[in-house]
Amino acid sequence: MKVLHLDRESPVHRLSPEVKIASVLLFTIVVVLTPREEFAAFGGFAVLIAIVAVLARVPALWLLRRATIELPFVLLAVALPIFGQGERVDWLGLSLSVDGLHGAWNIFAKGTLGVLASLLLAATTPMRDLITGLDRLRCPAVITEIMMFMLRYIDVLIDDARRMRIARISRGYDPRFLWQAKAFAIGVGSLFLRSYERGERVYLAMLSRGYTGRMPNSGGVRAPAREWLVSAVLPVAAAGIALALA
Template identity: 65%
Template structure:
């Protein structure tokens, strides 16, 4: 999902961007649902960051479709919630349901956009390194880092196995050949497990102790200036939330 650009947002250290994204999301979630103009302010802030990062609006719009299940929930709530109702377009809709649906819709959309901006401006490997610098659980970051490194290897292995099946007139599209497809998945799992064992033993023989060498993480750590730049969006969002609480 990374969008290659040269922008101030792309050049920020990953740990600074992760902290900024998390803080912005917390501020959005903590905003009262009745502070309508505050959510408009968040949208303007996100749009300004997207313009600064040179992320196309169409790119964000297409990938924000992941929120569709939450949109469906938000649309159904006014019809399923009990309590006082209001008539809208000839339909009686629950007031609490309308507010609850609005709350889910707007906060979910803003949260998805924040996450998309983080993914669009940070390489997956840099994102994991940023989490490691923030002292995330080592087991999680190491597993994720190895997964990214060997995902292409496993994909190539699966592609070769598929070509070998097709060359033997096996087509997994047919239901009666599902057994062969399942056997191929099991074989791929065993090969991946064996490869992981060999890689782990090779790393242990080279002094691996459960954490990647510090030299791999030393370059590009966040400077004080970068932390200050990354703090601008959360501080602006917090100011919007305070004003929204005052005038909600």
């Protein structure tokens, strides 16, 4: 399974997962609450993200490539000025909605900053540590356990799908077109049933070994106060920028 984590030696990588999760969450809240007309504030937020990326030794090109996941939302944002209502302005022969322009900027700026912050979190924290951090932050146990099982068995599901595809191709059938979607849907259904049956067997095996509804404590040392103070720099600095430029 392809992961986003970058194995580097940096001050950001060494922080405990729970403090990084809390920092990114609070930073995102500050970004979302900032009025869309405060253009300078968003520039300040971008500078903060760039500083964290440099400290974490995460290449800018790596971030930009993976940030393309937000392209569907960017395309939606592009359409807002064209189809928006209210006051309009002319630009390069196009009649654009002022409110739509503000809405497009709002989606692009806040979405991009949120995606970049999330990518930095993923790049500096292994997936297992993220789940441990969520557990330490008192995230509902059912959510963290589902995520843990998903992490453990996603490779198994991918391998099952690969074997089913090879079996289908070896029999001379490889659906690629819309009118062949039935075969693909049947394959997805079969994969779901096999996964469900495997999940039932795993659950029964866990019960027979004393599972009580909660995974054993992962242990580890909780984050010291110093790390909480360090991680607070990002959201506090973002809040300071928002208030100073408001």
